[in-house]
Amino acid sequence: MPGGVSLAPYGMPYYSLNGHPVTEPGAVATGLIRCGRVPHLVATAPGSVRAGARLACYTFLLWYYIILVSEQHHLELTDVFVRTYRELGRREAEPQIHATFYPFSTLRHNIRRRGDRLVARVSDILQAAPEEILECVAHILFGKLFRLRIKAEYRNIYWAYALDEEVDRRIIDVQRLRSRKIYGDGNGSMYDLQGAFDRLNRQYFDGQISVAHIGWTQHQAKSRLGFFDEIRNRIVISRLLDHAQVPPAVFEYVLYHEMLHTVHKAQIRHGRRCVHYDEFRRDEMKFLHYSEAKQFLAGWGAPAKGARRI
Numbered sequence: 001m002p003g004g005v006s007l008a009p010y011g012m013p014y015y016s017l018n019g020h021p022v023t024e025p026g027a028v029a030t031g032l033i034r035c036g037r038v039p040h041l042v043a044t045a046p047g048s049v050r051a052g053a054r055l056a057c058y059t060f061l062l063w064y065y066i067i068l069v070s071e072q073h074h075l076e077l078t079d080v081f082v083r084t085y086r087e088l089g090r091r092e093a094e095p096q097i098h099a100t101f102y103p104f105s106t107l108r109h110n111i112r113r114r115g116d117r118l119v120a121r122v123s124d125i126l127q128a129a130p131e132e133i134l135e136c137v138a139h140i141l142f143g144k145l146f147r148l149r150i151k152a153e154y155r156n157i158y159w160a161y162a163l164d165e166e167v168d169r170r171i172i173d174v175q176r177l178r179s180r181k182i183y184g185d186g187n188g189s190m191y192d193l194q195g196a197f198d199r200l201n202r203q204y205f206d207g208q209i210s211v212a213h214i215g216w217t218q219h220q221a222k223s224r225l226g227f228f229d230e231i232r233n234r235i236v237i238s239r240l241l242d243h244a245q246v247p248p249a250v251f252e253y254v255l256y257h258e259m260l261h262t263v264h265k266a267q268i269r270h271g272r273r274c275v276h277y278d279e280f281r282r283d284e285m286k287f288l289h290y291s292e293a294k295q296f297l298a299g300w301g302a303p304a305k306g307a308r309r310i
């Protein structure tokens, strides 16, 4: 349909036929099509339908989500998990298994025991994934839960799919919609991120590193001091480091570490996603103040208890 765009309320897939996700908040659904396992909602641009129709459409969307997506997809997913569980051939009585798609802000999945039930939540980014991939996820999660050695093939198949460009794009769009983190620019009150980046780039990388964006977190993120977002090719450093208590060597070490991630990209080894592999660690030690920085971070209690992850 001309001007048709698809809509993504409540974590539903939202790719339109022309590939553009909806960003206008007022976009209105006018119908739906099914494309394989994925329902696509078709909508028109905001302002082209009257308010009454708009309300009706949203009610319809909600209904559609509850009835079709949650019921049917979740039932299918539970089936996959039950089947996989039976393949494991465990001796204990089969627990009640319940698996649902969940709107995590990134590609993650988990499983836990709730009384005598097993409850699995799989990222809804995989809602459109082939059954084979969902089976791999089930194997990986059961493997973790029961501490089983699972065939490397399950991890390989899963990661080959998860790192695919199409899935990457879906993750980016989902993060854009759901991410609560808003990143600021490179100007800190203590340190100049861009200036330090340029300096380190010249000193250690022959000026070869280029990222799309570099910035501080808006808040003093404690769980992670910095990270390299490979999908969007950007480096984000916790504002916690923009502080007089933090020596320049420590701030620069964290930045250097993230810059190194742009050189040593994540790899799949033995079916696992590896980031800090040997080559990475070897190059990391080339940072001039490596030991000094590591020592500071190890002994840095307040204000960032537990903030060691980079």
Ligand SMILES: [Zn+2]
Residues within 6 Å of the ligand: 257, 261, 275, 276, 310
């Ligand atoms: Zn790292």
